[in-house]
Amino acid sequence: MAPRKCVICGKQIPEERIQALPQTKRCVDCAREKGSDIVTRKADIGMDADTYKDLLGATRS
Numbered sequence: 001m002a003p004r005k006c007v008i009c010g011k012q013i014p015e016e017r018i019q020a021l022p023q024t025k026r027c028v029d030c031a032r033e034k035g036s037d038i039v040t041r042k043a044d045i046g047m048d049a050d051t052y053k054d055l056l057g058a059t060r061s
């Protein structure tokens with residue numbers, strides 16, 4: 001398997017972590033900073049609809 005790098009800091013994600021969480025895109029340190037991987041995955045897809053609408057409204061006005 002090709003080494004995977006953290007999308008935040010660019011460090012290589014440990015093999016153990018990839019095996020435990022194949023979908024992860026962050027190293028342990030960055031994942032910990034943002035909370036759980038579930039939370040960070042939510043950030044990956046964007047954000048929830050209400051937050052997105054708020055953001056759109058904020059940039060538009």
Ligand SMILES: [Zn+2]
Binds near residue numbers: 008010026029030
């Ligand atoms: Zn990282």
